[in-house]
Amino acid sequence: MGTGRGEPGYRADQRQREITFTAPFYIGIFAVTQAQWSLLMGDNPSALRGALRPVERVTYPMIRGEGAGAIWPRSEDVDRGSFLGVIRERSGMQWDLPTEAQWEYACRAGTTTSFSNGMDMTSNGQCPSMDHIGRYKHNQTPEVGGYRQHTTVGSYEPNPWGLYDMHGNVWEWCRDWYRADLRDLDTSDPTGPVDGERRVVRGGCWSYGAAGARSAFRSSSRVDGVHTTLGLRLTLPID
Numbered sequence: 001m002g003t004g005r006g007e008p009g010y011r012a013d014q015r016q017r018e019i020t021f022t023a024p025f026y027i028g029i030f031a032v033t034q035a036q037w038s039l040l041m042g043d044n045p046s047a048l049r050g051a052l053r054p055v056e057r058v059t060y061p062m063i064r065g066e067g068a069g070a071i072w073p074r075s076e077d078v079d080r081g082s083f084l085g086v087i088r089e090r091s092g093m094q095w096d097l098p099t100e101a102q103w104e105y106a107c108r109a110g111t112t113t114s115f116s117n118g119m120d121m122t123s124n125g126q127c128p129s130m131d132h133i134g135r136y137k138h139n140q141t142p143e144v145g146g147y148r149q150h151t152t153v154g155s156y157e158p159n160p161w162g163l164y165d166m167h168g169n170v171w172e173w174c175r176d177w178y179r180a181d182l183r184d185l186d187t188s189d190p191t192g193p194v195d196g197e198r199r200v201v202r203g204g205c206w207s208y209g210a211a212g213a214r215s216a217f218r219s220s221s222r223v224d225g226v227h228t229t230l231g232l233r234l235t236l237p238i239d
Contacts, residue, residue, distance in 0.1 A: 018187060019101050019105075019187045019188070019190055020187060020188045020189070021101075021102070021105070021189060022188060022189055023189070023237060023238070024237075024238040025098075025102060025235050025236060025237050025238055026235060026236040026237075026238060027098060027102065027103075027106045027163065027233065027234070027235045027236075028163075028233045028234045028235070029154075029158075029162060029163055029164060030054075030153040030154055030164050030165065030233070031054040031055075031153055031165055031169065031170060031172060031231045031232065031233045032054065032055050032231060032232050032233065032234060033051065033052050033053065033054060033055060033153055034046050034049065034050060034051055034052075034053055034054070034055045035051040035052060036055070037055040037058070037083065038051075040083065040086050040087055040090070041083060041086065045057040045058055045062070046228075047228045048149045048150060048228055050152060052152045052153060053150055053151065053152055053153065054150055054153055054165070054169060054170045054231040055231050055232070056150070056170055056227065056228050056229065056230055056231045057226050057227065057228060057230075058083070058173075058230070058231065058232060059223060059224050059225060059226060060173060060199050060221075060223035060224070061082070061223060061224065062082065062083060063082060063083045063084055063097065063173060063232055064078045064079065064082050064083075064084055064096075064097070064175075065078050065079020065080075065081070065082035065084075065085060066079060067079045069082055069084065069085070070223070072175050072191075073175070073176075073191040073192070073194060074194060076094075076096075078096070084096060084097075087234075093236055094236065094237055095234050095235070095236055096175065096234070096235055096236075097173050097174055097175045097232060097233075097234070097235065098172075098174055098175065098233065098234075098235040099174060099175050099176055099189075099190065099191055099192070100174040100175075100176040100190075100192060100200045100202065100218070101189075101190045102174075102235055103172065103174050103202045103203075103233075104202065104215060104216070106161065106163055106166070107159065107163070107166040107167075107202070107203070107215045108159075108215045109159040109160040109161040109163065110160060110161075111159075111160065111215070113215075114129065114214045114215065114216075115129050115130065115133060115167055115213070115214065115215060116133070116159035116160060116166060116167070116215060117129070117132070117133050117157070117159070121210055121211065121214055123209075123210060124209050124210060124211040125137070125138060125209040125210060125211075126138035126209070126210065127209075127210035129210070130167065130168065130210045130213060132156060132157045133156050133157050133159070133167050133168070134156050134165055134166070134167035134168030134169055134204070134213055135150060135151050135155065135156065135165075135168045135169045135206045136167070136168040136204060136205070136206060136208060136209065136210060136212075136213050137206070137207055137208055137209050138209065138210070139168070148206075149206060150169045150170050150205070150206045150228075150229075151169065151206070153165055153169070156168075156169075165203075166203055166215075167203060167204060167213040167214075167215075168203070168204045168205060168206060168208075168213045169203075169205065169206060169231075170203070170205050170206070170229055170230055170231040171201040171202065171203055171204065171205050171219065171221070171227070171229055171230045171231070172201060172202055172203045172230075172231060172232055172233045173199065173200075173201055173221075173230065173231075173232045174199065174200040174201065174202055175191070175192075175199070175200075176191060176192030176193070176199065176200045177192050177193045177194070177195060177196030177197075177198070177199060177200070178192075178193075178196055178197075178198045178199060178200045178218070178220035179192065179193045179196060197222070198220035198221060198222055198223070199220060199221060199222075199223055200218065200219070200220055201219050201220060201221050201230060202217070202218065202219065204217065205229035205230070206229065207229055208229075
């Protein structure tokens with residue numbers, strides 16, 4: 001996957017599974033913004049600039065590092081100079097990317113429908129169920145513009161748990177390695193495969209149709225993928 005406006009790999013859904021979390025966690029209300037990234041890292045890698053827009057063109061190594069941070073789930077550590085290394089050092093807290101299971105749990109917010117507003121998808125492309133919950137290719141909501149770019153975080157309605165932009169705007173990195181079939185993996189605090197070639201991304205983006213923004217839809221990217229459609233959201237374990 002090259003630099004620029006390349007897209008993550010488009011993938012199919014996994015079979016629905018029941019999972020258990022043994023420890024609570026916080027998850028960000030918004031995706032990490034360009035202002036937040038710049039404050040911590042001193043730069044802004046994004047191509048589509050805006051302080052309150054989601055940061056993009058961030059790779060998995062930029063977020064977790066190329067050493068210990070690159071081998072999760074075999075290590076919970078992150079590299080010191082990575083984004084997570086900096087925020088952990090400054091805050092003394094174990095910030096991280098969500099696991100894929102955490103991400104979908106938070107996105108669904110107790111719903112079982114295609115989208116967390118309680119509505120199902122009626123079309124893979126343009127779908128009225130997406131009108132008020134997120135920026136995607138066919139969203140032409142006048143007050144926030146059309147699909148040509150992502151938009152300021154929080155421009156659309158939140159899900160039932162108050163989380164914004166879980167559908168559309170930018171794909172979001174998860175910690176897990178991607179694998180199509182997850183049926184033989186743990187269902188208690190699942191962490192995905194122990195290794196792989198691509199990491200999971202979830203949520204859809206501003207240049208895709210409604211199908212990619214569904215709560216269940218799974219996609220992936222090479223860890224060094226640089227995309228204007230891919231950002232991140234943070235989680236924090238609750239002691």
